[in-house]
Amino acid sequence: MDYLASDLHLDHGNIIDYCDRPFDSVEAMNAALVERWNDVVDPGDEVLFGGDLTISSDAADLLGWLEELDGEFAFLLGNHDGTVLEGLDGVDFFEHYQFERDGRRFYAVHDPADAPGSVDGWLLHGHHHNNWPDEFPFVDPEACRVNLSVELLGYRPLSMDDLVTYLDRDERYADRTEADASV
Structure with missing residues (x-):
């Protein structure tokens, strides 16, 4: 995985x-969202x-946006994506997605409430946007959770290399701007 983002809406x-x-x-x-995405x-x-x-909820609209956005997608189904989109040719949809990077395990799901009770590693999610920053900040090392909503990422995807750097610091960040300012 090279980049992460959630909740373009x-x-x-x-x-x-x-x-x-x-x-x-x-x-x-x-x-702006398409331009910032394709810049990265x-x-x-x-x-x-x-x-x-x-x-x-129209599959043609979703496919049209995917054609405008660069990258090969592993797509977690969000609450606004609808199950009618499952099975579209050329798009891999998941309820959850697990992977490892630099010795860390990641479990990704759209809404953190849909994650299993215990996750072995970091929980990656969206859904909460920037609306509850105390409970769902960008990086929460105590809860081992990362909120990938674009409002917290400067409205552009986050590279996995950058995420690993932030996690190495073992600090809580409200958003990416705060994380970058702490360097």
């Missing part, structure tokens, strides 16, 4: 107010996407 007008996103319109948000991710990079790509 493309085409979702209400998310701008709900998460206090810094965009004047849905069109501006969509354009190359076409062959592997991306673990934590769910809720678009508010639309």
